[in-house]
Amino acid sequence: MKNLLPRHYVFIGLFLVILVTMALNISLDVKVSPYTQKLFDKIDALPAGSLMMVSFDHEASSLPEIRPLALAVLRHAFKNDIKLIGVSLFPEGTLIGYRLMHNTAKEYKKEYGKDFVYLGFRPQYVAAILSMGESISATFPQDYPGNDYADIEMLQGIVNYDDINGIISIADGSLITHWIEYGGRYKLNIYGVVTAAMVTTYDPYLASGQMQAMMGGLRGAAEYEKLIGIDGGGARGMLAQSSAHLYVIFLVILGNIIYFRSKKSGKN
Amino acid sequence: MDVGTIIAGLLTLAILSFLYRDNIVYKFAESLLIGVSIGYVLVITWSNTLMDLLFEPLFDGDVLLVIPLTLGLFMLGRFHPKTVSLSRISIAVMIGSGAGVAIPTMMYHRTIKQLSASIAPLVSLDGAFNITGLVVLVGLISTLTYFYFSREHKGAVGKVAKLGTYFLMVFFGTTFGYTVMSRMSTFIGRMEFLLTDFLKLTQ
Numbered sequence: 001m002k003n004l005l006p007r008h009y010v011f012i013g014l015f016l017v018i019l020v021t022m023a024l025n026i027s028l029d030v031k032v033s034p035y036t037q038k039l040f041d042k043i044d045a046l047p048a049g050s051l052m053m054v055s056f057d058h059e060a061s062s063l064p065e066i067r068p069l070a071l072a073v074l075r076h077a078f079k080n081d082i083k084l085i086g087v088s089l090f091p092e093g094t095l096i097g098y099r100l101m102h103n104t105a106k107e108y109k110k111e112y113g114k115d116f117v118y119l120g121f122r123p124q125y126v127a128a129i130l131s132m133g134e135s136i137s138a139t140f141p142q143d144y145p146g147n148d149y150a151d152i153e154m155l156q157g158i159v160n161y162d163d164i165n166g167i168i169s170i171a172d173g174s175l176i177t178h179w180i181e182y183g184g185r186y187k188l189n190i191y192g193v194v195t196a197a198m199v200t201t202y203d204p205y206l207a208s209g210q211m212q213a214m215m216g217g218l219r220g221a222a223e224y225e226k227l228i229g230i231d232g233g234g235a236r237g238m239l240a241q242s243s244a245h246l247y248v249i250f251l252v253i254l255g256n257i258i259y260f261r262s263k264k265s266g267k268n
Numbered sequence: 269m270d271v272g273t274i275i276a277g278l279l280t281l282a283i284l285s286f287l288y289r290d291n292i293v294y295k296f297a298e299s300l301l302i303g304v305s306i307g308y309v310l311v312i313t314w315s316n317t318l319m320d321l322l323f324e325p326l327f328d329g330d331v332l333l334v335i336p337l338t339l340g341l342f343m344l345g346r347f348h349p350k351t352v353s354l355s356r357i358s359i360a361v362m363i364g365s366g367a368g369v370a371i372p373t374m375m376y377h378r379t380i381k382q383l384s385a386s387i388a389p390l391v392s393l394d395g396a397f398n399i400t401g402l403v404v405l406v407g408l409i410s411t412l413t414y415f416y417f418s419r420e421h422k423g424a425v426g427k428v429a430k431l432g433t434y435f436l437m438v439f440f441g442t443t444f445g446y447t448v449m450s451r452m453s454t455f456i457g458r459m460e461f462l463l464t465d466f467l468k469l470t471q
Contacts, residue, residue, distance in 0.1 A: 018455065019463070063457070064457020141320070181374065195450045200442055207404075240456045245452070
């Protein structure tokens with residue numbers, strides 16, 4: 001204990017707060033924000049058999065936050081019998097997206113090639129987005145497991161963005177900006193599923209109508225899970241997150257008290 | 269418990285050990301992460317890019333692909349002083365085509381579309397006052413004034429610029445708050461994995 005620095009106590013405090021709240025295993029009820037409601041309404045309004053593209057535009061490091069978000073939106077799509085085409089514009093997102101789609105499809109007994117397909121990764125996102133706008137089959141002559149595009153039942157007659165209802169970009173960075181800028185040329189409906197850190201980046205695009213809907217962060221996942229009636233990782237993490245936020249606020253107040261007291265007493 | 273979960277659990281603990289202090293276990297996990305990430309990206313790039321998009325169609329007779337192949341090989345010229353000029357041809361093509369694609373797109377989507385959204389009518393057709401539109405307009409003008417350096421920030425200009433700083437602070441505060449939320453979510457996600465999948469302490 002002698003070797004512990006003040007920051008170690010801060011970490012231990014945070015660890016204990018999260019440990020205790022997670023051990024309680026309580027799913028906190030959340031109020032659904034207009035952001036999440038809009039995304040839910042847009043996807044829910046699609047008739048069964050509609051075709052959506054899901055792009056896994058994130059790295060492995062953001063998976064703990066991205067996973068509940070991605071699962072919520074994938075579950076909603078499969079539940080409503082929406083057909084999905086998976087792609088990735090980030091090498092690291094490729095296998096993650098493939099596994100997430102397969103595991104979620106299993107829950108709803110969806111068949112590969114008929115209900116969903118995974119095309120894999122293409123480099124140079126600007127070129128990839130523009131290329132799919134002209135021809136998806138020319139961009140992905142084969143899917144990720146190696147089947148020819150022409151042999152996949154679900155993709156028969158699917159030429160470009162005109163044949164799909166929109167793209168859901170699951171992102172931890174600025175890649176949705178490229179979907180907006182380059183996919184926007186083809187009047188593509190763009191939906192964002194993002195980490196909390198990116199919400200303020202995309203807010204102006206939502207306000208301008210360049211992006212149709214968005215949800216962000218663990219809270220967004222909890223709200224979406226509530227809307228689709230599933231108790232997932234988002235809802236389970238809400239109590240821990242709220243407690244962690246209170247802990248941070250407590251530290252900010254404590255830090256300010258210490259600062260002003262030391263200033264008053266003339267200490268550095 | 270499967271081997272993957274055990275490895276992931278141990279590596280998570282190894283990374284978290286950095287919170288105490290830098291140590292050899294953390295360094296091992298960090299080096300492993302970098303090595304695996306680079307290896308994975310190389311494999312994906314080789315199979316999904318070079319094989320799928322270049323070599324296979326080239327050997328199938330798409331001779332036009334010789335052009336990007338040559339430009340790609342020119343890029344390797346940077347490694348030798350005598351061939352460095354070859355790489356400039358590839359870079360020129362990249363910059364020229366990249367700028368050609370990006371400039372009109374950015375002008376339209378980042379400037380014109382954003383500006384038009386910022387100057388939405390303050391009163392709608394049914395007579396309702398658009399308070400959000402007013403806040404956006406005041407925020408836009410005052411923040412732009414703050415970044416206007418051709419005139420000293422004194423008098424009316426100074427007051428508007430000062431107002432701009434408040435809008436900026438609100439933006440920074442919101443962004444920071446969301447970033448804290450994001451990092452907490454990541455940590456909670458990892459803790460859930462450790463407690464539920466790895467240690468089986470919770471369900």
